[in-house]
Amino acid sequence: xxxxxxxxxxxxxxxxxxxxxxxxxxxxxxxxxxILKRAGVTKGALYFxxxxxEALAQAVIEEQLxxxxxxxxxxxLQGAIDLTHETARALQHDVMLRASIRLTLExxxxxxxxxPYEAWVSVIERLxxxxxxxxxxxxxxxxxxxxxxxxxxxxxxxxxxxILTGRADLPGRITKFWQHVLPGIAFPGxxxxxxxxxxxxxxxxxxxxxxxxx
Amino acid sequence: xxxxxxxxxxxxxxxxxxxxxxxxxxxxxxxxxxILKRAGVTKGALYFxxxxxEALAQAVIEEQLxxxxxxxxxxxLQGAIDLTHETARALQHDVMLRASIRLTLExxxxxxxxxPYEAWVSVIERLxxxxxxxxxxxxxxxxxxxxxxxxxxxxxxxxxxxILTGRADLPGRITKFWQHVLPGIAFPGxxxxxxxxxxxxxxxxxxxxxxxxx
Numbered sequence: 001x002x003x004x005x006x007x008x009x010x011x012x013x014x015x016x017x018x019x020x021x022x023x024x025x026x027x028x029x030x031x032x033x034x035i036l037k038r039a040g041v042t043k044g045a046l047y048f049x050x051x052x053x054e055a056l057a058q059a060v061i062e063e064q065l066x067x068x069x070x071x072x073x074x075x076x077l078q079g080a081i082d083l084t085h086e087t088a089r090a091l092q093h094d095v096m097l098r099a100s101i102r103l104t105l106e107x108x109x110x111x112x113x114x115x116p117y118e119a120w121v122s123v124i125e126r127l128x129x130x131x132x133x134x135x136x137x138x139x140x141x142x143x144x145x146x147x148x149x150x151x152x153x154x155x156x157x158x159x160x161x162x163i164l165t166g167r168a169d170l171p172g173r174i175t176k177f178w179q180h181v182l183p184g185i186a187f188p189g190x191x192x193x194x195x196x197x198x199x200x201x202x203x204x205x206x207x208x209x210x211x212x213x214x
Numbered sequence: 215x216x217x218x219x220x221x222x223x224x225x226x227x228x229x230x231x232x233x234x235x236x237x238x239x240x241x242x243x244x245x246x247x248x249i250l251k252r253a254g255v256t257k258g259a260l261y262f263x264x265x266x267x268e269a270l271a272q273a274v275i276e277e278q279l280x281x282x283x284x285x286x287x288x289x290x291l292q293g294a295i296d297l298t299h300e301t302a303r304a305l306q307h308d309v310m311l312r313a314s315i316r317l318t319l320e321x322x323x324x325x326x327x328x329x330p331y332e333a334w335v336s337v338i339e340r341l342x343x344x345x346x347x348x349x350x351x352x353x354x355x356x357x358x359x360x361x362x363x364x365x366x367x368x369x370x371x372x373x374x375x376x377i378l379t380g381r382a383d384l385p386g387r388i389t390k391f392w393q394h395v396l397p398g399i400a401f402p403g404x405x406x407x408x409x410x411x412x413x414x415x416x417x418x419x420x421x422x423x424x425x426x427x428x
Contacts, residue, residue, distance in 0.1 A: 028242030156370025184397035
């Protein structure tokens with residue numbers, strides 16, 4: 001049992017070191033030796049958990065899938081808004097999410113992985129369907145199409161924010177995105193109750209769950 | 215004179231070969247030897263025009279700046295819509311633009327280049343300002359902020375479209391983007407005259423200007 005706990009812990013240490021190195025250098029320039037040094041484990045320990053650099057990268061990307069699945073406790077249209085803000089703030093601090101997004105974008109793998117996009121689309125689609133049932137979202141909105149638009153736009157807005165401001169302006173850019181999109185998807189009556197800046201203590205809650213920023 | 219023409223032609227041949235190789239393999243995996251083979255020129259000829267792999271990549275990125283500058287003959291809000299559709303179609307076929315976007319996204323350089331984003335923001339901002347002067351766009355719209363939103367969203371929508379459909383659905387995704395955003399920025403009276411699918415013969419005109427697709 002103690003041995004198993006130690007193995008779980010080692011796997012996590014290696015994964016976090018890999019996230020740091022992939023996040024800083026990108027897939028191609030990241031070296032297994034950098035990851036070993038960062039993790040402070042032996043080569044044998046690393047290869048016991050991950051067969052290759054590609055397997056490590058896939059595991060970092062899969063962490064993002066877990067985040068999309070368990071991401072939100074919000075509901076309806078405000079839940080969708082809050083989820084994008086929660087992700088924006090996590091991107092400012094969470095080494096694992098940052099690395100995962102970088103790996104997803106680099107498309108250095110021969111077959112780029114659609115799974116992270118599909119996972120986020122599915123979560124947003126569910127929230128928009130709920131919002132439509134509640135009468136917040138206009139009947140002509142097709143939740144899947146709107147979710148595709150939101151996830152695509154979010155992806156690019158965070159890339160541009162990273163390049164222009166190191167992601168410092170990302171929460172503000174997400175607020176502006178919703179200010180532009182809400183009039184096209186929400187009932188005027190519901191619009192007045194939506195906060196494009198996001199609501200609730202999600203920022204604090206998210207910060208507590210995050211590993212220490214590098 | 216003939217010698218100068220030959221030099222210009224050689225530079226172009228090398229640049230186009232570099233775009234093909236960067237577009238296929240990304241910056242890190244692209245080799246000067248692949249580019250030489252593709253261009254069919256000597257090492258001396260390549261290094262006469264470009265000092266390094268990084269200089270080649272910068273030159274490919276700069277081609278995108280030229281495209282943003284001279285991109286559109288359209289005007290006002292419909293001009294902005296048409297520009298995004300023109301770029302979407304170019305991305306489906308133009309090897310140089312595709313490579314340039316890939317290099318811009320990979321952020322493998324130590325200081326990622328904000329210039330391509332700023333060039334596109336500046337063109338869209340000009341069209342939106344014009345649209346506001348013509349009474350197409352609502353007075354509360356701040357052209358710079360809306361242009362940032364459009365360029366950021368476009369960047370991500372084309373990435374997601376590439377990964378999910380090899381960019382086959384990109385024109386449709388751009389149409390959906392505008393359908394979501396137009397109600398938030400246009401006067402209701404102007405909205406009826408805007409076509410989110412883009413207008414005019416830009417698709418044909420763009421196709422004529424493009425180098426043969428690989």
